[in-house]
Amino acid sequence: xxxxxxxxxxxxxxxxxxxxxxxxxxxxxxxxxxxxxxxxxxxxxxxxxxxxxxxxxxxxxxxxxxxxxxxxxxxxxxxxxxxxxxxxxxxxxxxxxxxxxxxxxxxxxxxxxxxxxxxxxxxxxxxxxxxxxxxxxxxxxxxxxxxxxxxxxxxxxxxxxxxxxxxxxxxxxxxxxxxxxxxxxxxxxxxxxxxxxxxxxxxxxxxxxxxxxxxxxxxxxxxxxxxxxxxxxxxxxxxxxxxxxxxxxxxxxxxxxxxxxxxxxxxxxxxxxxxxxxxxxxxxxxxxxxxxxxxxxxxxxxxxxxxxxxxxxxxxxxxxxxxxxxxxxxxxxxxxxxxxxxxxxxxxxxxxxxxxxxxxxx
Amino acid sequence: xxxxxxxxxxxxxxxxxxxxxxxxxxxxxxxxxxxxxxxxxxxxxxxxxxxxxxxxxxxxxxxxxxxxxxxxxxxxxxxxxxxxxxxxxxxxxxxxxxxxxxxxxxxxxxxxxxxxxxxxxxxxxxxxxxxxxxxxxxxxxxxxxxxxxxxxxxxxxxxxxxxxxxxxxxxxxxxxxxxxxxxxxxxxxxxxxxxxxxxxxxxxxxxxxxxxxxxxxxxxxxxxxxxxxxxxxxxxxxxxxxxxxxxxxxxxxxxxxxxxxxxxxxxxxxxxxxxxxxxxxx
Numbered sequence: 001x002x003x004x005x006x007x008x009x010x011x012x013x014x015x016x017x018x019x020x021x022x023x024x025x026x027x028x029x030x031x032x033x034x035x036x037x038x039x040x041x042x043x044x045x046x047x048x049x050x051x052x053x054x055x056x057x058x059x060x061x062x063x064x065x066x067x068x069x070x071x072x073x074x075x076x077x078x079x080x081x082x083x084x085x086x087x088x089x090x091x092x093x094x095x096x097x098x099x100x101x102x103x104x105x106x107x108x109x110x111x112x113x114x115x116x117x118x119x120x121x122x123x124x125x126x127x128x129x130x131x132x133x134x135x136x137x138x139x140x141x142x143x144x145x146x147x148x149x150x151x152x153x154x155x156x157x158x159x160x161x162x163x164x165x166x167x168x169x170x171x172x173x174x175x176x177x178x179x180x181x182x183x184x185x186x187x188x189x190x191x192x193x194x195x196x197x198x199x200x201x202x203x204x205x206x207x208x209x210x211x212x213x214x215x216x217x218x219x220x221x222x223x224x225x226x227x228x229x230x231x232x233x234x235x236x237x238x239x240x241x242x243x244x245x246x247x248x249x250x251x252x253x254x255x256x257x258x259x260x261x262x263x264x265x266x267x268x269x270x271x272x273x274x275x276x277x278x279x280x281x282x283x284x285x286x287x288x289x290x291x292x293x294x295x296x297x298x299x300x301x302x303x304x305x306x307x308x309x310x311x312x313x314x315x316x317x318x319x320x321x322x323x324x325x326x327x328x329x330x331x332x333x334x335x336x337x338x339x340x341x342x343x344x345x346x347x348x349x350x351x352x353x354x355x356x357x358x359x360x361x362x
Numbered sequence: 363x364x365x366x367x368x369x370x371x372x373x374x375x376x377x378x379x380x381x382x383x384x385x386x387x388x389x390x391x392x393x394x395x396x397x398x399x400x401x402x403x404x405x406x407x408x409x410x411x412x413x414x415x416x417x418x419x420x421x422x423x424x425x426x427x428x429x430x431x432x433x434x435x436x437x438x439x440x441x442x443x444x445x446x447x448x449x450x451x452x453x454x455x456x457x458x459x460x461x462x463x464x465x466x467x468x469x470x471x472x473x474x475x476x477x478x479x480x481x482x483x484x485x486x487x488x489x490x491x492x493x494x495x496x497x498x499x500x501x502x503x504x505x506x507x508x509x510x511x512x513x514x515x516x517x518x519x520x521x522x523x524x525x526x527x528x529x530x531x532x533x534x535x536x537x538x539x540x541x542x543x544x545x546x547x548x549x550x551x552x553x554x555x556x557x558x559x560x561x562x563x564x565x566x567x568x569x570x571x572x573x574x575x576x577x578x579x580x581x582x583x584x585x586x587x588x589x590x591x592x593x594x595x596x597x598x599x600x601x602x603x604x605x606x607x608x609x610x611x612x613x614x615x616x617x618x619x620x621x622x623x624x625x626x627x628x629x630x631x632x633x634x635x636x637x638x639x640x641x642x643x644x
Contacts, residue, residue, distance in 0.1 A: 069545050089548040102546035105643035106564045115560075116550035149643060167550065 020045045020203050021066070021084075021171055026075035028061055035061050036227045039075070043171070043205060048197050050206045050214040053224035054250075059207045060099075062224070063173050066205065067096045080170065095164035096173045100180065101156045103148040109159050110135070110144040116167040134162040137196075154185050161193075165200060174206045178213065190216050211251050215239065223247055230358075246358035248285035253318075255291075255329045257284040257352065266352070270325035273301045273349035283355050288318060288332035290351035294344035302346040305329065307339055321345065394617035403611050413618035423602065423619060430598040433517055434582040438528075440521040441577040442570065445528035449569075453536040454562075464533075471526050479590050482519045486510040486591070511593025519591055520581040527580065528573030535569025536562070567641040575634040579627050599623060 021043040028036040036058045043049050053059040064070040066077060068089030077085040084092055095116070103112050113134055117127040135141045138158040143151050148159065157177060164172055178186045178193075194217045197204050208214055214221050215235040223230040223238065230250075231243045242248035245256055259266035259275070261282045266275045268284075275282065294302050305321035308328065317335040321343065322328050331345060395413055398406045417423050452463055470478065485491045488505040496502045508514060539562055547557040581587075585600035592598065599619065606616030 067545075067549060069548075089545070090551050090553055094549075096546070096549045098542050098546060100542065102540065102542040104543060104546070104561060106561075106641070115547070115552075119551045119556060119560075147643065163550070 018045050019043070020047075020080060021205075022078045023062075023066075024076045024078070026062070026065060026072045026077065028058070028065060028070065028073050034227060036065075036072075039229060041222055041229065041232065043203055046201050046203055048194065048204045048206065048217060048219045050208060050218035050221045051224055052208060052211060052214040052221050052250075054209055056226070057224040058227040059209075059224050060175055063096075063175050063205065063207050066171075067094055067173050068092050093169055094171045094173060095167055095169040096175065097160045097164050097177045099175045099177065101148075101160040101177075103156055103159055103163070105148055108145050108147055109140060109151065112148065112159055113140075113162045113166055115163060120167070130166050134166045138162045153180055154189070157181065157189065161196075165202070169202060171203045171205065174204060176208055177206075178208075179210075186213075193217065215251070221251075223250065225250075225358075241353060242285055242355055244356045244358045245283050245285070248353070248355050253288050253330055253332075255286040255288065256355075257286055257327075258282075259284055259352075269323060269327035271301055271303055271323070271327065273352055275349070275352070275354060277354050283357050284352040285355045286329070286347060286352045288330040289316070291329065291331045291345050291347045293333065294346040300346035300348055301352075302344065303327075304342055305331070305345050306342050310339060391617045391620060394613050395621050397614045399612050399614055405613065413615050414622075416615060417618055417622065423599075426597060426602055427599045427623075429513070430582055430600075433513055433520070433588075433596075433598060434578045436517045437520040437524060437581040438574050438577040440517065441525045441528040442532075442574060444521070444525045445573060446532055446566075446570065448525075449529050449533035449536055450562075453533055453539075467526055467529055470523075475523060476586065478523055479519055479587050482515065482522070483510065483590055486515050486518075510591060511596065513592065513596045515591040515593075516588050516596045516598070519587045520584060523587070524577040524580055527576040528570075531572035531576070532566060532569040535566045535572075539565045564641070565643070568638040571634050571638045571641070575631065579630065582627070583623065 019042045023039050023041045026036060026039040027034070039062060041049075051059045051062060061070060065072050065085070068085075068087065072085055075085075076083065079093070084094075104115065107115065110131060114127050114131045117130060122130075132141075135144055138161060140155065140158055140162060143155060143159075148156055151159070157180075160177065174193075178189050181189060190213055193204075206214075206217065218235055220232060220234050221238050222232045225246055231238055231247045233241070233243075238247060239251055242251065242254075248254045249256060257268045259268040259282045260280075261267075261275060261277045262279050264274060264276070265272055266277065266282055266284065275284075294300070303323045305323050307319050308322055309320035311318045312335060315335065316332050317339065319331045319333060319339060320328060321331050333339065394405075396409050396411070398408070398410050398412055400406050448467065452460060452467075456463055483490075486509040487493070488507070488510070490510070492509060493502070493505040496506070497504075543561055543565070544557055547561045548554070552560060582598075583600055584598065585604055588596045588598040588601050589604075592601075603616050603619050603623075606612045606619070610616075
């Protein structure tokens with residue numbers, strides 16, 4: 001387990017690539033109400049970074065500050081050695097894909113896509129060539145002369161992408177661009193968008209509230225919680241090594257265990273395992289899929305559990321299990337047989353990941 | 363299902379109203395326009411196209427119609443030039459006093475048209491507020507005569523009266539422009555001015571067309587402002603209709619002019635409606 005984490009950190013572009021965008025202590029208040037507090041974040045060239053957070057976490061505000069639609073109350077934004085936050089939005093080499101696409105209704109698909117290039121007064125031949133290329137890439141060529149109202153949601157989404165990418169920005173901002181699509185198209189677009197980003201090599205900053213989407217697409221995830229960064233890490237790292245209880249619960253399912261630690265041993269409802277934590281109260285995140293039917297190595301923590309509930313998920317099944325000492329745990333097992341009655345279960349001490357208790361914020 | 367009696371009770375009054383107050387008068391107007399008037403000033407009830415021939419051959423009617431259109435066109439342009447920036451400011455600029463400003467634009471509509479026309483008479487007249495002030499500060503020695511009883515006075519008054527009519531539809535269409543389109547335009551490198559001409563203005567065209575139609579049609583048919591402030595050079599087509607139905611006692615000719623004006627206005631409304639549709643996208 002620990003070796004895979006190491007290799008993940010190695011491919012993390014932040015560790016290898018050059019920094020493109022850096023946010024330094026960015027804060028934002030609307031009146032007296034603070035929305036963002038002390039955000040420092042670096043985005044590498046060619047990186048796909050997702051800002052993940054619940055509604056009201058300030059993720060869209062953060063994106064709007066980078067785009068220039070909002071001004072930060074304090075802090076700085078730099079892009080490629082240039083101060084970005086003092087420029088108006090139309091002077092920033094940043095383009096945005098808006099949540100509801102914001103296509104110009106009076107212009108055709110082609111006119112929408114060529115808008116930025118016409119504003120930049122590029123030669124006609126070049127505009128035509130670049131627009132044609134992007135329309136072909138997005139499979140929009142047949143709809144070039146249509147008005148946005150005449151095409152489907154998925155097509156509008158691709159027009160919005162083409163309209164932004166045709167300008168060859170250094171950074172593309174995407175504000176929940178998939179939220180208006182239905183589930184199937186959405187999954188399809190997640191894969192498309194990720195491979196597109198690899199193809200064009202532009203840094204993407206993607207805002208979403210959907211943790212699965214964030215996991216599928218991102219090189220790194222920046223988890224935002226009530227205006228503060230909770231954790232910034234690769235999807236694998238953030239999943240397997242959540243820093244806080246909030247992260248562990250927000251990303252995927254988890255069992256959050258409160259253990260009493262004494263002399264390197266954590267105890268919780270009759271269960272005990274080795275830990276590096278100091279004496280006192282410790283919080284641990286134990287993923288349901290890391291609990292298995294007993295029979296493995298001798299170092300595992302074993303317990304007997306009574307099945308309370310059972311939910312079928314196709315390849316796996318999620319069980320609610322109560323240990324003899326009254327601890328209720330979620331357990332994810334392969335759905336091979338009909339689990340019934342009582343089960344002997346176990347988990348490795350290494351999978352009980354120590355996490356910081358999340359502070360209350362408002 | 364509603365009973366027949368109920369349906370009759372609901373539909374009959376408006377039907378009756380439309381018949382008695384709209385259809386019958388129009389029909390009468392049409393009939394009158396095909397009748398004539400004798401030397402002894404009685405209506406001759408026999409069909410003739412003489413009235414329409416007279417319209418075509420006597421230049422004075424046609425000239426007055428042209429002048430009326432020219433006055434209406436100027437009123438339309440000035441009302442748009444005033445109404446548009448005002449609507450733009452209220453929709454995009456003002457945030458604190460938006461409601462107050464909106465009310466200030468609307469309130470004059472509650473004041474009688476006649477009062478506002480008279481107010482201009484008081485301002486523009488020889489002993490009016492404007493002339494006495496100008497003489498008081500020694501900018502002029504004698505009262506400026508062109509201020510009152512001129513097409514200028516008519517255009518000024520009508521512009522004042524009809525600017526809210528251009529403001530309202532323009533404001534409505536500007537307020538419906540999604541703000542993220544403005545952001546998208548900035549995002550794509552367009553300055554605020556470029557954004558205005560390429561995004562905001564095109565999307566406000568339906569409002570501009572509706573406002574222009576209001577101002578033009580209403581001032582084209584106006585007769586009070588030219589009557590009170592126009593003088594001989596500011597006569598408009600409706601003044602001729604009024605005098606034909608009144609002192610001149612030539613109802614047939616008056617009816618013919620009215621019908622021509624009516625047809626013209628209906629065609630104009632139809633065209634404006636078509637254009638508005640062409641320019642609306644949501």
